Amino acid sequence: MAKQTKAQKVRAELDSEKRYGFDEALAVLREHSSKKFDETVEVAMNLGVDPRHADQMVRGMVSLPSGTGKDVKVAVFARGENAEKALAAGADKVGAEDLMEDMQAGNLDYGRVIATPDMMGVVGRLGKVLGPKGLMPNPKLGTVTPNVEQAVKDAKGGQVEFRVEKNGIIHTGIGKLSFKDGDIKSNFTALTQAIVKAKPTGSKGKYVGKVSLTSTMGPGLKIDLAEIEGA
Template sequence: MAKHGKRYVEIAKLVDRTREYTPREAMELAVQTARAKFDETVEVALKLGVDPRHADQQVRGTVVLPEGTGKAVRVAVFAKGEKAREAEQAGADVVGAEELVAEVQNGRIDFDVAIATPDMMGLVGRLGRILGPRGLMPNPKAGTVTMEVAKAVREFKAGKVEFRTSREAGVHVPIGKVSFGPERLLNNFRALMDAVVRARPAAAKGQYLRRVAISTTMGPGIKVSPQSVTEWLAGEG
């Protein structure tokens, strides 16, 4: 078992590990327990009632966080001609075709999101072994294979994030920085949870939201009641 420092131990005492909090209580507690000297990231961890081994139970999608992520996102676009120009005008950090593919193959990956036009996927497909493990491979379901490259660039720059289930049916998504404060973080949390709930597969049976937790980079996990999240989204909590 990992040993934690005195600071973490003291902070952890503020969190009741035996109870599940409401979204507001959890977010306020997350901000309260963030004591690092840097602006910690707030992350949401979910356990969903799906079996990702079956294609019809995989959960994947994107959502634009209304308050942004608090992080400067570097966007690369694989495109040619007019679409490449559109991407540059929209603020893409890296734009290219064959030369950009060659750079990635040589180990140069200085971007957080990769977008590609459909006609480029023959080339980009060669990068699957490199970009795939990093979660950077363009995919239509994530909105990163599109002809609307300018729109995609602006959305990711503004705070669009992707969510998808792991092999264990878990989902982990950053929703902002501690400096946002509880209200702005709650706005992002609502947007994320709305999107995840809407993405529920028809084949999923039983309870969909199994476990919900919020944590900061250096802070303890704070359990959130799945029922309270459902009620909150419905305007009942």
């Protein structure tokens, strides 16, 4: 018989059907953390939507009040004064045609791509490159904007994108286990409230079906939906 890993043993010990309060779930994750590195705390939400239909797509941005604990690398398509403002705000790479060519060559190590409206003629040529990675600038998400300075600050300051996958699940990190309990909980609240608020018109019946909390190496714990305002 194959030897069980530590993670498998932990999962076997826990009640897979139990619905945890957020504080209790976080305590369990801390108890069973690897201690070898700072694990990411993650949320998975199963939604009653079919994203194959346009009126059931769930997508948006939310600023996590306690940040993500990650350094987000940001690229900005802008010229002149806007390019200078983007650099001053902390953008990692700013350019126009030169940045486009760099990305076409495969240099796509970015967590967020932002563009001013006048640059979309250039950015549009990168649809097949940025689209599959979810990096294509989008005015609905605030990544096509004349205010690139604020967009860069938001990206660097803890703003994250959420987007439902084809199986109806949204999966997003909300911080690190090294964060204080209250900071992780405030991020959890901000994310779940934003997703509930983003309920699409085409969603019928129960919208939030299940919510789970986990960490990089930890077990997945079901959260009591009473913890989710509006669920």
